[in-house]
Amino acid sequence: AIQMTQSPSSLSASVGDSVTITCRASQGISTALAWYQQKAGQAPKLLIYDASTLERGVSSRFSGSGSGTDFTLTIRSLESEDFATYYCQQFNRYPMTFGQGTRLEMK
Amino acid sequence: QLQESGPGLVKPSETLSLTCTVSDGSISHSNYYWGWIRQPPGKGLEWIASIYHSGSAYYNPSVQGRVTISVDTSNNRFSLKLNSVTAADTAVYFCARLDYYYDKGFDIWGRGTLVTVSA
Numbered sequence: 001a002i003q004m005t006q007s008p009s010s011l012s013a014s015v016g017d018s019v020t021i022t023c024r025a026s027q028g029i030s031t032a033l034a035w036y037q038q039k040a041g042q043a044p045k046l047l048i049y050d051a052s053t054l055e056r057g058v059s060s061r062f063s064g065s066g067s068g069t070d071f072t073l074t075i076r077s078l079e080s081e082d083f084a085t086y087y088c089q090q091f092n093r094y095p096m097t098f099g100q101g102t103r104l105e106m107k
Numbered sequence: 108q109l110q111e112s113g114p115g116l117v118k119p120s121e122t123l124s125l126t127c128t129v130s131d132g133s134i135s136h137s138n139y140y141w142g143w144i145r146q147p148p149g150k151g152l153e154w155i156a157s158i159y160h161s162g163s164a165y166y167n168p169s170v171q172g173r174v175t176i177s178v179d180t181s182n183n184r185f186s187l188k189l190n191s192v193t194a195a196d197t198a199v200y201f202c203a204r205l206d207y208y209y210d211k212g213f214d215i216w217g218r219g220t221l222v223t224v225s226a
Contacts, residue, residue: 001168032210034211036212036213038152042218043201043203043216043219044152044213045216046211046213046214049210049211049212049214050210050211055211055214087151087152089152089154089212089213091205091207091212094165095166095168095169096154096157096167098151098153100151101151
């Protein structure tokens with residue numbers, strides 16, 4: 001199975017900051033990568049797919065990049081609603097696998 | 108919309124059975140697979156299985172041999188059965204739509220249902 005490794009595991013930031021989360025695949029996955037946001041007690045929400053395409057209705061403050069094995073999710077001008085846990089997921093090959101998550105906390 | 112249903116408590120060694128009902132769209136739409144993902148309390152996400160309306164299915168090797176996913180196109184729903192459960196299967200179980208046509212990943216999710224394995 002393809003392993004997805006996110007870094008950091010947790011991150012503290014303030015409203016207005018910009019942050020970047022990294023996701024590394026154990027083998028190349030082209031751009032078959034999605035990013036999700038999950039708030040406590042809720043289902044994950046799709047933010048980015050195909051590594052860099054913003055899902056409809058998602059704020060343009062979110063952006064994704066990368067291909068092959070290295071990917072990033074950047075959130076600029078953090079707002080209070082952005083503090084949540086973020087997951088990457090590869091769907092290039094079965095079994096589909098998720099990163100372990102990055103918890104974004106308010107400083 | 109997707110809605111999970113099923114027992115919230117299952118005894119060890121028994122079978123966990125969940126159903127996901129799809130509303131506002133056809134489960135037979137050619138663009139989509141349908142899947143189950145679980146999340147143990149306080150932990151990350153694990154994909155379990157996915158199925159196409161034709162019945163073509165994929166399983167995570169971590170549960171393969173214990174899991175069956177099925178689809179009921181007449182009633183616009185799909186189901187998960189996981190047998191020989193243990194406490195390690197305690198989790199919130201989500202059903203979700205996989206848009207494979209546009210390589211979107213899971214774009215619509217149910218709210219999730221907590222299943223506890225306990226005697």
